[in-house]
Amino acid sequence: MNAFHVPRDWRDAAARIERAQRGRILVLGASDRGKSTFCAYLAWYLLRRGHRPAYVDADVGQKDIGPPATISLGYPALNRPLETLPPAALYFVGAVTPLAHLLPMVVGTRKLTEQAGRPFVLINTSGLVTEVGEILKTFQIDALQPDWIVTLERDWELEAIVAAHRHFPVLRLAPSPLAQSKSPELRRQRRLAAFRHHFRHARSWRIPVSRLILQRLPVGESQPWETIFTPNRLCALADRRQTVLELALIRGYDADNHRLTLYSPAQGDCAVLQLGDLHVTLA
Ligand SMILES: Nc1ncnc2c1ncn2[C@@H]1O[C@H](COP(=O)(O)OP(=O)(O)O)[C@@H](O)[C@H]1O
Numbered sequence: 378m379n380a381f382h383v384p385r386d387w388r389d390a391a392a393r394i395e396r397a398q399r400g401r402i403l404v405l406g407a408s409d410r411g412k413s414t415f416c417a418y419l420a421w422y423l424l425r426r427g428h429r430p431a432y433v434d435a436d437v438g439q440k441d442i443g444p445p446a447t448i449s450l451g452y453p454a455l456n457r458p459l460e461t462l463p464p465a466a467l468y469f470v471g472a473v474t475p476l477a478h479l480l481p482m483v484v485g486t487r488k489l490t491e492q493a494g495r496p497f498v499l500i501n502t503s504g505l506v507t508e509v510g511e512i513l514k515t516f517q518i519d520a521l522q523p524d525w526i527v528t529l530e531r532d533w534e535l536e537a538i539v540a541a542h543r544h545f546p547v548l549r550l551a552p553s554p555l556a557q558s559k560s561p562e563l564r565r566q567r568r569l570a571a572f573r574h575h576f577r578h579a580r581s582w583r584i585p586v587s588r589l590i591l592q593r594l595p596v597g598e599s600q601p602w603e604t605i606f607t608p609n610r611l612c613a614l615a616d617r618r619q620t621v622l623e624l625a626l627i628r629g630y631d632a633d634n635h636r637l638t639l640y641s642p643a644q645g646d647c648a649v650l651q652l653g654d655l656h657v658t659l660a
């Protein structure tokens with residue numbers, strides 16, 4: 378561990394957080410400021426001192442744990458990169474950007490944080506921090522009531538969010554000088570690799586649409602099923618308690634028999650199909 382640079386103020390922040398023996402730590406920052414790196418460092422710091430932190434990964438586009446388009450819950454372990462952790466729970470957002478998906482972002486982050494069940498919960502967030510991102514962060518803070526807000530900021534881009542929440546304990550950190558941008562192409566490749574990994578044990582199966590409770594259908598005017606059940610549309614399968622069991626891709630729709638062909642690693646009682654807003658080509 379510690380393959381990365383740990384600035385002095387990162388270490389001081391970790392020590393302050395650890396001293397409280399518990400807390401929700403919400404990490405904010407624009408893209409590539411080092412949110413994931415700081416979270417990995419803080420998880421390592423806490424694990425080394427005998428704590429067993431939980432990690433809620435709400436950066437739907439550049440995930441550390443679990444597949445993109447979801448919020449995930451995981452339990453970090455020493456000597457294990459976050460990317461190799463199996464998600465303990467997923468909440469489906471259905472898109473790789475929070476834009477136009479603010480409600481599932483807020484509800485999902487809150488649900489998984491409450492489910493985490495550990496004294497320390499680290500919460501990583503998307504890099505969207507201005508305009509709509511400011512709204513998202515405002516309501517995530519309100520929904521989560523974090524014990525610490527950790528900011529990683531280079532050009533005062535978080536100023537408005539911090540000013541509006543200065544009554545919370547805010548730890549304002551500088552990004553490491555080693556923080557570097559990921560190109561759009563690299564981001565796309567990382568997402569594809571994460572989806573491929575998630576679907577590596579998937580198989581295709583057919584199911585009558587009538588056996589599924591459909592959620593997140595387009596609202597407003599009714600649309601023909603063919604325009605909803607489009608090939609490669611990303612969905613989530615959930616049980617009757619709304620717990621996401623697995624992701625699925627729509628492979629085909631048989632209009633004559635009103636049957637879907639789904640491609641998914643899911644097994645068991647999938648009562649609910651939640652439609653996403655994203656099409657994923659794994660090949
Ligand atoms: N403290 C650090 N030491 C070394 N590399 C870093 C550090 N902080 C960030 N980086 C590098 O910068 C890039 C962006 O950091 P990352 O943690 O992925 O940012 P974010 O999660 O905010 O998008 C990554 O390649 C990461 O390895």
Ligand SMILES: [Mg+2]
Pocket residue numbers: 412413414436439
């Ligand atoms: Mg990240």
